[in-house]
Amino acid sequence: DAGVTQSPTHLIKTRGQQVTLRCSPKSGHDTVSWYQQALGQGPQFIFQYYEEEERQRGNFPDRFSGHQFPNYSSELNVNALLLGDSALYLCASSWPSRGEDGYTFGSGTRLTVV
């Protein structure tokens, strides 16, 4: 049973560029959340998608946007990259019943902005 799959695993971008990160949720999960984790910090909530709509958003600027597709996969887009956007970006999937293992994380995409 495949868990949460994220791509790419590593990415280097130049300041001002745009980036798209991808996530395929765990089989049976229909809700996708995105988190940003800076070095030495806990993950910070960016937003959550359910039924192709943004259900909740954290304290991130509009440069961060997302999308969920009919097959429940999701994309995170970041425009006008800043050096401070360098971090590990994590995708977590879950299901409405929020059972015991309701929040499953992928291995993340390491984004470096230079």
Add this chain to the structure above:
Amino acid sequence: EDQVTQSPEALRLQEGESSSLNCSYTVSGLRGLFWYRQDPGKGPEFLFTLYSAGEEKEKERLKATLTKKESFLHITAPKPEDSATYLCAVINFGNEKLTFGTGTRLTIIP
């Protein structure tokens, strides 16, 4: 605003030396408290969910407990492979986000 504070920031133990990690939380209405393990450069790996004060859960050398203000992750006779960062997170009713602490970096010395 939900808040999670973990202590200590780092902990070094000899193999077999038992100890506890602390997670203090402030949340408007606790829906669940989660413990995750995270290895360097990897995503968090789910360990436990606790829902109400007094609840306890065990998995191998780990045991998690919950009170109304804090949770403890007890590690008994740890092995070097237990070395990792342990993250605590909470979620409240009417909310969809996990609020994480900054983690405890645990090192087990052979």
